[in-house]
Amino acid sequence: MNTKKKIIALFLTAILSAGMLAGCTPAGYSPSKTDDYYYYENSGAPMASPLGGDNYNGSDYKYYYAPQYNFDNEEYAEITEQGFLSTSIRPLSTFASDVDTASYANLRRMINDGASSENIPADAVRIEEMLNYFDYDYAAPKNGELFGMTSQIADCPWNQDTKLLIMGLATKEIDYSRIAGSNLVFLIDVSGSMSSPDKLPLLKKSFKTLVDGLNENDRISIVTYAGDERLVCEGVPGSEKRELKNAIDRLSSGGSTNGQAGLELAYEIASENYIEGGNNRIILASDGDLNVGISSTDELNDYVTTQRETGVYLSVLGFGTGNYKDAKMETLADNGNGAYHYIDCIDEAEKVFGKDLAANLVTLAKDVKLQVEFNPAMVKGYRLIGYENRAMKDEDFHNAAADAGEIGWGHQITVAYELVMFDSKMEIPGSDLKYQDTPDPKNMTEEWLTCNIRYKAPDTEKGYENTYIVDKQSFTDRPHNDWHFAAAVIETGMVLRDSEYLGDASLRQAKKLLGEASLNDRYKKEFAELLNALR
Numbered sequence: 396m397n398t399k400k401k402i403i404a405l406f407l408t409a410i411l412s413a414g415m416l417a418g419c420t421p422a423g424y425s426p427s428k429t430d431d432y433y434y435y436e437n438s439g440a441p442m443a444s445p446l447g448g449d450n451y452n453g454s455d456y457k458y459y460y461a462p463q464y465n466f467d468n469e470e471y472a473e474i475t476e477q478g479f480l481s482t483s484i485r486p487l488s489t490f491a492s493d494v495d496t497a498s499y500a501n502l503r504r505m506i507n508d509g510a511s512s513e514n515i516p517a518d519a520v521r522i523e524e525m526l527n528y529f530d531y532d533y534a535a536p537k538n539g540e541l542f543g544m545t546s547q548i549a550d551c552p553w554n555q556d557t558k559l560l561i562m563g564l565a566t567k568e569i570d571y572s573r574i575a576g577s578n579l580v581f582l583i584d585v586s587g588s589m590s591s592p593d594k595l596p597l598l599k600k601s602f603k604t605l606v607d608g609l610n611e612n613d614r615i616s617i618v619t620y621a622g623d624e625r626l627v628c629e630g631v632p633g634s635e636k637r638e639l640k641n642a643i644d645r646l647s648s649g650g651s652t653n654g655q656a657g658l659e660l661a662y663e664i665a666s667e668n669y670i671e672g673g674n675n676r677i678i679l680a681s682d683g684d685l686n687v688g689i690s691s692t693d694e695l696n697d698y699v700t701t702q703r704e705t706g707v708y709l710s711v712l713g714f715g716t717g718n719y720k721d722a723k724m725e726t727l728a729d730n731g732n733g734a735y736h737y738i739d740c741i742d743e744a745e746k747v748f749g750k751d752l753a754a755n756l757v758t759l760a761k762d763v764k765l766q767v768e769f770n771p772a773m774v775k776g777y778r779l780i781g782y783e784n785r786a787m788k789d790e791d792f793h794n795a796a797a798d799a800g801e802i803g804w805g806h807q808i809t810v811a812y813e814l815v816m817f818d819s820k821m822e823i824p825g826s827d828l829k830y831q832d833t834p835d836p837k838n839m840t841e842e843w844l845t846c847n848i849r850y851k852a853p854d855t856e857k858g859y860e861n862t863y864i865v866d867k868q869s870f871t872d873r874p875h876n877d878w879h880f881a882a883a884v885i886e887t888g889m890v891l892r893d894s895e896y897l898g899d900a901s902l903r904q905a906k907k908l909l910g911e912a913s914l915n916d917r918y919k920k921e922f923a924e925l926l927n928a929l930r
Contacts (some may be wrong), residue, residue: 523781584681620657620735621650683720776823
C-alpha cells in the first residue's frame, strides 16, 4: 500500500468505528478490496460522500462501510413460491397490483455491502418488486382507458418446456405541479435505533429532497416519535422550503420506539388538515423496529386498515441495516393504501421523490386487481412469478369490499408467467376431469389468455374494469429489449431465492440475457453492475 493509501486508511479506521453507509454504486467505479474495507477507484467521475451531497475534496477514492453479511436480526415475511397450476382446474389467476420497490433497493444495499448470493436472505427477495423498480417501453393508455397493455411471449431461458410471458401495464404521467394540493404528514422515527449514518442522517437528506419538489398548494406537517410523540410543525406551505428544511435539520435521535403514539398523532394531524379532493397522506420513515405500543404485524395491520377508511393513505420509507424489520414496514404500506420504498442512498431518495414524485404521492386508482383467465385449449398450465403476498381469492375480484393495491400517476406494473403450452411434454399435477381435460372445439381459438383489470377511482367506491387479450401475435422467437431485461431480473431473483423452479437459471445466464437488452437508463446500467458484483 502506498503512502497516500496508508494515510487514507488511517483516516478511514476512525470513520468506520462510527459506521459509514454503503451507498449506491456509481457508474464508472470498480470495487477493490483492501484489508477490512472496500474502496472505489476514481475513474473520472465526481466523488460523492456516502450520504450524497458534497464531494470529497482531494480524494482519489470513495470509501464505504465494510461488508458485514449478518442479516440474522433483520425480519422478512416468509414467502412460499407459487407453483405450476393446471389450467383445467384453476383457469383463473387473481392478485392485487404491487408498485413497491423496497426489495430491489434493499438487495442493492446488501450486494453493495459485499454479500454474495448465498448470504442474502431468500425472503428478502420479492421478484415483482425487482421487476417494478425499472421503467419499460410499454404502450400508453388509449381510447380513454386507464391502462396501456404490452405483452410478449418467448421461449423461457431456464426451462425448455415452458414459455415466458412478460406483460406490462402503464398509466399516464402527470406533472406534479398540476395537482390540486397535498396534505402530507412526515412521520419520522427518531428513536435510538435510528442513530447510525444510514438511518436518521440519510432520512433527513431524503425528506429535504421531497421538500424540494413541493409547491405552495401543499401543506406539510412533521410528527416525530421515540419514547413519546411530538408535533414539530403543522400545515406549513410547501413553498416555505427553508422553514421545513430547518425543522428537519434539527431532528435528533434517542429513546425507545413508540410507533403507536406516533401513528395516532399523525392520523389526527392529517385529519385536521384534510384537503377535499386533494392528496392526503402520511409518509412514515423508520427502520421498522417498533418496540413500544402496537408492535405485532397483526396489530399494525388492523390499525392502519381501520384508518385508511378516513381517506388518509400511509406510505412507508425503510432505512438502515442490522435490525431492519421489513415485514412490519411492508404490512404498514400494504394495509395503509400506500407504497413501500427502501432508501439505501440519496440517489434512491431522489428517484422516489424527484423522478417518480407524482407516481409515489398521488393516487390514480385504488383497489387495483388483476385476474388472468387462461385458455385450456392453448395453455395447459402456468406459474405466476412473484406476487406471492398479493394473491387473492378468485371470487374477490368482483368483491368491492376486498382491498387491493394502489397505483399512482405514471406507474407501471410488470407481470410475468411461465406458461406450459398444450403440446408441452411437461406434466402438470391435477385431477382427472372428464370434461375439462377435453377442450371444447369451440374454444380452440387463437387466444391464449385474457387479462381483466378492476379498479376504483380514488374518490369513489364504484368499480371499473378493462379487458386485454393476449393471443398468438404476442409470441416471438426474437423478443425485444424489455423482455430480455425482465427475464434477466427474474432469473437473478430466482437464483437469490434458490427457487424450487430454478431449472437451468444462473447468474451467468442472466448476464447473457442482459447482453441482449438495451441498458438505456442509469438504473438498468446499475443493475448490470450489481449483477457483475454478485458471486
